[in-house]
Amino acid sequence: MSASDPIFVDLSETKPAEIESLCMKCHETGTTRILLSKIPHFKEIIIMAFECPHCGFRNNELQSAGAFNERGHTITLAVKGKDDLNRQLVKSDYCSVKFVELDMEIPANRDRGLLTTVEGLIDNAIDDLAAGQPVRKHTDEAIYEKIEQIIAILKSYQQGEPFTLLLDDPSGNSYAENKCLPHADPQLKLRWYTRTPEQQALLGLQPGHDQTPAEAAATEAAERLSHRAPTASEMVNDQGIPEVMSFPANCPSCHAPCATNMHVMSIPHFKEVVIMATNCDKCGYKSNEVKAGGAISEKGRRITLNMTDAEDLSRDILKSETCGLSIPEIDLELTPGTLGGRFTTVEGLLRQVHDELRERAFTEGDSATKDSKDKWGTFLSNLTAVADGQKFPVTLIVDDPLANSYLQNLYAPDPDPEMTIEEYDRSWEVNEDLGLNDMKVDNYENDTAAASSTDVTDNKEEST
Template structure:
């Protein structure tokens, strides 16, 4: 080696590459080669990945035995929900195979046609392409084939036949389905048509199970009792009763909330969110109960209250803050029963007054702006409470953050100019040079845009349209398998009394 510097602590290396500097340095440390036992060089670089967040790229190279490998470690936080990607790959489409894939340490890759699965521990955090992931799996399965042929020749022969099929998928000779499932929510498959929808790519977000929470390092020892406690608090709030949980407590109106100058509950919300919510109604009662921090996993407190929004329905506001790491989060949940119909909200934006309209976008809502060919699927950006101007700003910042990596030297000029032009058109919406239309489609009707008139019917630029949900939408929301017969009997008995 040309350099004989002492081995640098990895923690210090991470701090060095995490420095807030426009030109992030490529940090090098001396590390042990697990193949020959000599010292090699590991290079660390903090960067961002499209549709993704901060990651640390690590590349190791040994000059003695020429051993080389690379690894991805995630520098950001775990996401609130898991993600599930399904990519339909036709035969003979090399561009589909060249799509970028980020697989986190907790992600699983599946190919249903071959009954094949790459578990999380098989390939650690990796940045590659669709065919790169499959070829890597082929290489790992072939590593001990010679020994298998001597010991268990039948198994080796069956594996050879399977590897031929897997190679055919990797080279695009046969069509297949590529599924990426990550409970941490830190994996992704590239969408070359973004921000438009990709007809070959399906993306879903889901709530993690207690087992998945535990595997990711969350405290779930009393998850079932915690869920029952939380449900009881929600029921007590929506029914106007005080919760009877021992650990939860109710705090009187005025000690927390709008009357007290947005104390406590605002600590877990941004000022804009708190102002947007409290100007409708002040919470009659704020419930506080123990929970787990989504960033560091230690115990913290979550505050919850119910508020009524005019022309809308009851919503449950939840906010939590962690004293240990400073993490804050806020969430808006619908109150009451599930609406029988979905809702489409259309706003014709023509003036600055329209940009100031309050917007509640739930995590089941999709967003469309036809004038700029923008379409966000449900789950994108999560649930937010903001204004129309704030929503456009959030979309612009999100696109700039997740696509900053694609503006590098590897991007062709045509795609680069396309993204720059789209970003300019998106920001141009806020200047109101031309009127434009915002469409929010929510299958659960839990989204809302505030009118600018005292009477909703007098606001001719805002329209609400209800529609019957399709079977596919009900299936995705889990409504087809929902059994409410016992609840209906209980309700009937209460009414009879």
């Protein structure tokens, strides 16, 4: 067994497990210590440390103990001073790291998974660059001087020089500490994105070749649903029973073949939505998601509801994956992407938020100070009081830049006196994060024809 073989350890164990492992440097027997731990506000991880008593070789490694996220993400951290150097970072095996101002990138395959800090990441970069400098000084002095300049800039970062750190992880399993929880950290920017086929193949989630017949059938089914004309209420068959379409897929957890069911319905006074559910018979994995159908709205929408009694908790709510949600009276603020798409009631959504935050709160370990425990205890108690209908009035704000979220109007079709709906223009930065700035849906046929004409001309010139 090598030092990198993952072994799962029971969370109830207080000490790391120790196993004998082969040292890859001197080929003698060393010791690997393995511990399954949980990072507050993140997830479970496996920490492994190897040490050889014969040659003194040491290394450590981190692996995620959970499945890949459904999407990849980028984390942008603005480091403004020395205090930010102590922020905890998790870098998965598939994560690349970029120092933006320096235009220097550490590729994903350069290091294994790491549990470190911002300062530790800088130290690793300096050590890697400095390793070959004595040889470069004699073989290529120009490159030696350039690398020395980069090292000097990295050392200035350690002294508090501001810079920007960008983590790009297609597995969605990397992490940067948020020091403002439960609020959004103004120095952290998290953006979720859909993985490309190449990234899916890199993660082993699908083969890196053309679509199989099953995958083609899934794609065709999705396209039919996306172009289906909206119905008055929902898709039904000839017998009036709601129509559910099923297409083959792979389980995100165990990768076994399973079915994803899709149903299209129209929410009164809103728009068409697609409900998707996956259930794996092999490992028991279940997931459900709601996506809005139709065209992209030209403006964003902010819905503000003054919740005054328990009846407001029973309102239906569609929270899209681009939607942010907040209740200022209890300091609750959810950034876009949290919890994904959900179609439930206000009470149901608040209880999901409570369960999610309770699992990720600083309640144990060295980081669990008395102040943090008291702060989280008060926050979760207030959240429970609102969900139980014991704390009113409060203000619920649903902010969706794509206007794909919905909150039930109990007085429809008349205006709701307790609800305010505001439309606003999206900023360029928001459109950039959503990928709308590069999207062209008008006159694209002309661009295609022009590109084809250019290709023909180029081919003629080459043949000539």
